[in-house]
Amino acid sequence: xxxYIVFILSVIxxxxxxxxxxxxxxxxxxxxxxxxxxxxxxxxxxFGGSFLGLMVFLIYLGGMLVVFGYTTAMATxxxxxxxxxxxxxxxxxLLGLLMEVMLVLYVLKSEEVGVVFKFSGMxxxxxxxxxxxxxxxxxxxxxxxxxxxxxxxxxxxxxxxFVGVLVILEVTRGD
Amino acid sequence: MNPLIFTTILMTVLLGTMxxxxxxxxxxxxxxxxMNLLAxxxxxxxxxxxxxxxxxTKYFLTQATASMLLMMAIIINLMHSGQWTITKVFxxxxxxxxxxxxxxxxxxxxxxxxxxxxxxxxxxxSGLILLTWQKLAPMSIxxxxxxxxxLNILLTMAVxxxxxGGWGGLNQTQLRKIMAYSSIAHMGxxxxxxxxxxxxxxxxxxIYIMMTLTMFMLFIHSSSTTTLSLSHxxxxxxxxxxxxxxxxxxxxxxxxxxxxxxxxxxxxELTKNNSIILPTLMAIMALLNLYFYMRLTYSTSLTMFPSxxxxxxxxxxxxxxxxxxxxxxxxxxLLLPLTPMLSILD
Numbered sequence: 001x002x003x004y005i006v007f008i009l010s011v012i013x014x015x016x017x018x019x020x021x022x023x024x025x026x027x028x029x030x031x032x033x034x035x036x037x038x039x040x041x042x043x044x045x046x047f048g049g050s051f052l053g054l055m056v057f058l059i060y061l062g063g064m065l066v067v068f069g070y071t072t073a074m075a076t077x078x079x080x081x082x083x084x085x086x087x088x089x090x091x092x093x094l095l096g097l098l099m100e101v102m103l104v105l106y107v108l109k110s111e112e113v114g115v116v117f118k119f120s121g122m123x124x125x126x127x128x129x130x131x132x133x134x135x136x137x138x139x140x141x142x143x144x145x146x147x148x149x150x151x152x153x154x155x156x157x158x159x160x161x162f163v164g165v166l167v168i169l170e171v172t173r174g175d
Numbered sequence: 176m177n178p179l180i181f182t183t184i185l186m187t188v189l190l191g192t193m194x195x196x197x198x199x200x201x202x203x204x205x206x207x208x209x210m211n212l213l214a215x216x217x218x219x220x221x222x223x224x225x226x227x228x229x230x231x232t233k234y235f236l237t238q239a240t241a242s243m244l245l246m247m248a249i250i251i252n253l254m255h256s257g258q259w260t261i262t263k264v265f266x267x268x269x270x271x272x273x274x275x276x277x278x279x280x281x282x283x284x285x286x287x288x289x290x291x292x293x294x295x296x297x298x299x300x301s302g303l304i305l306l307t308w309q310k311l312a313p314m315s316i317x318x319x320x321x322x323x324x325x326l327n328i329l330l331t332m333a334v335x336x337x338x339x340g341g342w343g344g345l346n347q348t349q350l351r352k353i354m355a356y357s358s359i360a361h362m363g364x365x366x367x368x369x370x371x372x373x374x375x376x377x378x379x380x381x382i383y384i385m386m387t388l389t390m391f392m393l394f395i396h397s398s399s400t401t402t403l404s405l406s407h408x409x410x411x412x413x414x415x416x417x418x419x420x421x422x423x424x425x426x427x428x429x430x431x432x433x434x435x436x437x438x439x440x441x442x443x444e445l446t447k448n449n450s451i452i453l454p455t456l457m458a459i460m461a462l463l464n465l466y467f468y469m470r471l472t473y474s475t476s477l478t479m480f481p482s483x484x485x486x487x488x489x490x491x492x493x494x495x496x497x498x499x500x501x502x503x504x505x506x507x508x509l510l511l512p513l514t515p516m517l518s519i520l521d
Binding site for chain 1: 190206207220
């Protein structure tokens with residue numbers, strides 16, 4: 001099972017994505033988002049990226065999702081929608097599950113588990129050994145490079161987030 | 176809208192397109208597209224009524240789907256070539272998906288259904304930005320990946336777009352829908368020559384933007400959104416009546432006006448590449464376009480459209496002054512003699 005752990009985790013990942021995109025009430029969407037965040041962290045850790053995986057838990061689940069949960073709890077209705085309460089939601093969820101099951105069967109039958117592992121053909125994150133100051137991992141260097149060589153990316157993403165807030169406020173403000 | 180916020184959001188639309196055109200990393204291009212989409216939504220929704228909200232929602236849904244398809248094509252390209260720089264797209268699957276995504280963004284057939292509905296639901300100025308500026312970013316990406324685009328798919332989409340753009344505009348009296356169908360047809364002309372000579376695509380884009388800007392500004396000047404209200408311009412500002420005539424004939428591609436230049440160059444380039452049936456079909460289908468432009472000129476400039484008697488003595492508030500309008504009119508009608516200058520593009 002350990003050799004297929006990334007495959008299993010990615011199946012759970014997709015199933016939880018189906019779970020929240022079949023649109024139950026947002027609070028239940030947040031619930032499966034926690035599951036998908038944890039499973040995504042597991043996938044990244046299997047490629048050697050412990051820092052990024054723990055960042056998912058800390059920043060994404062522990063910061064953004066908590067704020068989302070609080071705001072949803074303020075705006076929730078008396079009987080929120082579950083996956084089984086509404087025919088449409090259940091239908092979409094079952095359809096998504098069916099497609100995922102068919103895909104899993106296709107992948108397992110055709111022995112093409114390589115279709116999932118093709119990314120790992122590019123290798124895990126490389127580990128550098130500089131000799132004097134110890135061992136560096138490439139993924140942490142990548143995060144550091146974001147703030148040095150990738151300053152333009154920081155500017156662009158920061159500006160997009162800021163304008164995103166402006167746009168949302170403008171759209172919901174109305175007249 | 177608060178003027179400061181409006182300026183910020185408008186600048187973000189510009190910044191998004193600039194990022195798409197300037198970047199060499201596929202992820203930055205995707206970010207540019209998303210920034211562009213996000214920032215143009217409140218511009219489309221400037222007037223707050225259910226029609227603009229519906230139009231903005233339709234625009235957002237189609238463009239977001241196109242961005243998702245683009246991201247999938249980028250990742251398939253990454254899987255097969257291992258690099259993120261924007262050059263030829265090496266994998267045929269990724270190339271087809273990317274072409275479909277960019278066609279959805281441009282409004283090519285069979286993804287053209289959102290163009291008339293979104294253009295009709297928004298104000299004239301927002302429609303202007305939608306039909307001119309928003310075409311720049313996807314077209315620049317198509318230009319950059321043009322060596323690897325599957326010819327059959329692109330030419331099919333182009334020819335069908337010319338047909339749909341001409342045929343669909345025949346039954347319209349609303350000016351914004353007419354401009355939307357004209358945009359679909361022009362995008363078809365532009366993408367037909369993309370694989371053969373991408374420079375002509377850019378030339379066509381330039382002249383199309385000038386002519387569409389002119390038309391929209393003439394509509395804004397006379398505050399008309401239907402054929403009926405356009406037919407009253409002889410009473411309000413008789414000069415714009417003649418200018419509408421000239422610009423519409425230029426859009427239809429009649430010599431000796433500038434609109435003939437891209438069509439002529441495109442047909443010449445296609446015949447140089449030994450395809451004769453295709454440009455013949457395209458030229459014939461452009462006649463459909465010309466027909467509904469002629470119908471607009473007939474009701475506006477050539478005849479006095481039937482109206483009640485008090486419409487013949489209209490008064491109006493002081494007309495908006497559009498400074499850019501006269502140079503645009505000159506450029507969109509008189510540029511044809513400059514065609515030999517295109518030889519400097521080699």
